[in-house]
Amino acid sequence: MNFIEVKSLTKTFGNVTALKNINLKFEGNKIYGLLGRNGAGKTTLLNIINNRIFPDSGEVLIDGVTAFENDYAQRNVYLMSEKNYYPLTMKVNNVFKWTNEFYPLFDMDYAKELTAKFGLNPAKKVKELSTGYNSIFKIIIALSVNTPYILLDEPVLGLDANHRAIFYKTLIENYNANPKTIIISTHLIDEVANVLEDIIIINQGEILKNESCEQLLTQGYTVTGSTTTINSFIADKNTIGYDTLGGLKTAYIYGSVDKSELPTGVEISKLDLQRLFIQLTNS
Amino acid sequence: MYMKTAIKYKIWENKRPLMIYYGIIYTILVASALAITSADNGSISVSGIEFASMIFIFISGLNYFGETFRMFLQNGLSRKTLFISFVFSIIPITAFMAILDSINSLIMGYITNYKSLYLQFYHPRYVESSGTGLQFFEGILWSLFAYAMLAMLGVFITTLYYRMDKKQKLVVSIGFPLLLFVVLPMLDNSFTNGAIFRGIGDSFAFAWGYQHGFNPYYSMLTCTLFFIFFGGLAYLLIRKAVVQE
Numbered sequence: 086m087n088f089i090e091v092k093s094l095t096k097t098f099g100n101v102t103a104l105k106n107i108n109l110k111f112e113g114n115k116i117y118g119l120l121g122r123n124g125a126g127k128t129t130l131l132n133i134i135n136n137r138i139f140p141d142s143g144e145v146l147i148d149g150v151t152a153f154e155n156d157y158a159q160r161n162v163y164l165m166s167e168k169n170y171y172p173l174t175m176k177v178n179n180v181f182k183w184t185n186e187f188y189p190l191f192d193m194d195y196a197k198e199l200t201a202k203f204g205l206n207p208a209k210k211v212k213e214l215s216t217g218y219n220s221i222f223k224i225i226i227a228l229s230v231n232t233p234y235i236l237l238d239e240p241v242l243g244l245d246a247n248h249r250a251i252f253y254k255t256l257i258e259n260y261n262a263n264p265k266t267i268i269i270s271t272h273l274i275d276e277v278a279n280v281l282e283d284i285i286i287i288n289q290g291e292i293l294k295n296e297s298c299e300q301l302l303t304q305g306y307t308v309t310g311s312t313t314t315i316n317s318f319i320a321d322k323n324t325i326g327y328d329t330l331g332g333l334k335t336a337y338i339y340g341s342v343d344k345s346e347l348p349t350g351v352e353i354s355k356l357d358l359q360r361l362f363i364q365l366t367n368s
Numbered sequence: 369m370y371m372k373t374a375i376k377y378k379i380w381e382n383k384r385p386l387m388i389y390y391g392i393i394y395t396i397l398v399a400s401a402l403a404i405t406s407a408d409n410g411s412i413s414v415s416g417i418e419f420a421s422m423i424f425i426f427i428s429g430l431n432y433f434g435e436t437f438r439m440f441l442q443n444g445l446s447r448k449t450l451f452i453s454f455v456f457s458i459i460p461i462t463a464f465m466a467i468l469d470s471i472n473s474l475i476m477g478y479i480t481n482y483k484s485l486y487l488q489f490y491h492p493r494y495v496e497s498s499g500t501g502l503q504f505f506e507g508i509l510w511s512l513f514a515y516a517m518l519a520m521l522g523v524f525i526t527t528l529y530y531r532m533d534k535k536q537k538l539v540v541s542i543g544f545p546l547l548l549f550v551v552l553p554m555l556d557n558s559f560t561n562g563a564i565f566r567g568i569g570d571s572f573a574f575a576w577g578y579q580h581g582f583n584p585y586y587s588m589l590t591c592t593l594f595f596i597f598f599g600g601l602a603y604l605l606i607r608k609a610v611v612q613e
Contacts, residue, residue: 137441138610156370159444170442170611172435186373187443 086149087113089134089162089234089266094143096129096290103129104140105290113233114264118281118298120274122366126290127270128167131236135164147234163188164236165227169219173212177205177222181229190231199225203251216243224252228259234266241273249273253280274359284358288366302356306342309335310351318348326364337364371456374440374449378457381436382428386461389424390468393417397476404480414476418469418485418511425462425515429522433530433606441611451603458519466511470504486510486584493582510584513591517598524598527605530612 091109095102103126111117121127132138134145136153145152152158171180177200185191200207203221205214214222220242227235241249257280260267271277284301286294294301305325308315315327315334323339337356347353400414432454440450469484476482486507487494494503529537556564573579577586 132611135441135444136446139608154446154448156444156446156449159446160370162444164442166442170438172439183377183439184443186376187370187445 087233088148089152090146091130091134092144092146094130094133094140094145096126096133096138096140102290104133107143107287107290107292109285109292109295111234111266111268113266115266116260116280116282117266117268118274118277118284119268119270119287120284120362121270121287123272125287125366127287128238130287131164131166131238131268131270134236135159135162137164160188161232162234162236163227163230163232165223165238165240167239167242169211169223171211174210176208176210177214178207180211180222180226181207184226184230188230188232191226192229192231196225196229199228199255202255203248217245217248220244221248221252228255231263232265234268236268236270238270239272240269241271241276249276253277256280274362275357278358281358286362286365293365298358301361302358305337305339305356305361307335307337307354307356307360308347308351309333309354310348314348314351318346318351325361326367337361370445370449371452374445374453375456377439378432378436378453379460382457382461385424385428386465389421393420393472397472400482401476401479413481415481415483416485416488417472421465421469421511421515422485422518425465426518426522428461429458429519430526432519432523433526437530437606437609438611447606447609451599451606454523454602455599458516458523462515462519463512465515466508469511470508473507474500474504489576489587490582490584493584506584509588513588513595517591517595520595520598520602524602524605527602527609531605531609 089109089111091107091111094104094107096104103124107126107130119127119130129138133140134147134152136155136159139153147155147158147161150158152162175183181191181193181196185193197207203218203225205218205221205225209218211219211222220240221244224237224240227237227240241252244252253276256267269277269281278298281298284294284296284298285292296304308318310318310333312329312332312334315336319327319336319338322336325337325339327334327336329335337360342353344353397414397417400412404412404414437447437450440453470486473482473484473487477484483491484507487503490506490510528540532540552564556562570579575586575590577583580586
C-alpha cells in the first residue's frame, strides 16, 4: 500500500467548520496541487495528516496505518509548513544535522548542494533568516529528507522570481531522480500548474474537484465575443462565470464544445487553471 | 530508534544552558574559596549552592515543552515519544547535576566551612557517623530525586499554561497565589486556629523524613511520588496538545 488515505475527516474550530467529511486518496509518486482560497481548509488538512492537530472525526492512513500518534507512519511524511517550527536560535546547519538524525535518509550532501544553489548561509540562525530564506531553508530540508510523501504548504512564500524558478526546476529534477508523492498547497496557481499531475480544489472545507490537471482543463473552454452573441451562445450552457469589458464578453463554460455550433465572431480558447480555480471558488 | 534520538536531542538542548550555569557556579565557588581562605577571622561563609541548581532545573523544566514540541512534531515524532523523552532525559541531566553538586560540596567542605543543602537538612543523621561515604552517596541520591521532581513540576506547569486559554491562565495565575497566601492563612487564622498550617508542617516533616530520624529516603519517596504525579498530569496535558498557530 503506497498511498495516504483520508477518510471522513471533519474538523471544526469553534463554530467554524474547517473540513467537512473529507475523503481523499494521495497515490504514490504523483505531484498533487492542493488548491483553495484563504481559509479553505488546506493547511488544516495538511496539519492533520502530519499529526500536528487532531480531527473531530475521521482518520488518516499512511501506507495503511494510522497517521495519528504514530512515529513509524510519520517517518514517511515531511510537512514543510508556512509557519516555522524549528527553534529560532538554532543555526541552519544544526537543523540539517538534527533532521539527519530524525530522518536517516536525509541527504546531507544534497542539502549542502541546494544551500549553495539558493545562496543560503548555513551559519545563520533560523530567526535571522528573511521570509524568503526561511522558505528556502525549509524547501531544502523537504527536498533532502527523502520521505515517500512530501507536503509543501505555500513553499514559495516570500521567494523572488529567480528563487521560484530555481525551486520549480529543482523540484522537477528531484522528482524525476527520485519519484515520490508531493502535495503542493499554493496560491500561485499559474506558476505551479505545469508541474502538477492531479488537482484537488478545496472550498469552504469541502472537496470541489479531485481530478487530473489535464482532465480538469479539458472539461471547459473560454469563449470571447460581443456581449449579445455570447449571451445567446451561453444560454443553454453550463457557464461557470464571465467577465465583461466594454461591449466584449468572455464566458467560462463547463462541458465540451461543438465547434460547428460557434457563431461567427466568437473566439474559443482553453481554460487556464487559475481562471478555472477563480471561477469555481468564486462563490 | 526515534526514542533514542529524541532523548539525545533533549540532552543536547540542555548542554549549553548547563555549561553556562556551571561556568557561573564555578566562578562563584572559586571566588568564595579564595575569599574564605584569605580571610582569617571566618567572617565569610558560603553554603547551600544546590539551591541554585534547584532553581535552574525548575526553570529548565519550564522551558522543556514549547520549542521541543514544535521541533518534534516537525520531525514526525508523536506526543508519547515526546513525553517519554522528557522523562528519560530529565533523569541523566539531574543525575549529572546531583553528582557534580555533591562533588563540589565535598571539595568545598574540605577547603572551607561549606555546608551543602542536603547536610543542612539532614545533618542530625550524620552526627554520630565519622565516615563521609554514606553521607556523600545519600546526598547524591537526595539531590537527584529532588531535582528530578522539580524538573517535572516545571514541565507540568509549562504544559498546563500551554493548554490553557487566556482566561484560564488569568484565573490560575491570580487564583492560586491568592488561595495559598491569602485565603488559606485567613481560614487558618479565623476558623481552624492554625490547624491547617500545623498539618502542612507535620506532613512536610513526615514526607521529608524528619519524624523518622532525619531519614532522607522518605523525601526521596515523596519526590518520586510527586515526580509520578506531575509527570502523569503533564502526560495527560501533552497527549492532546496541538500546535498553536
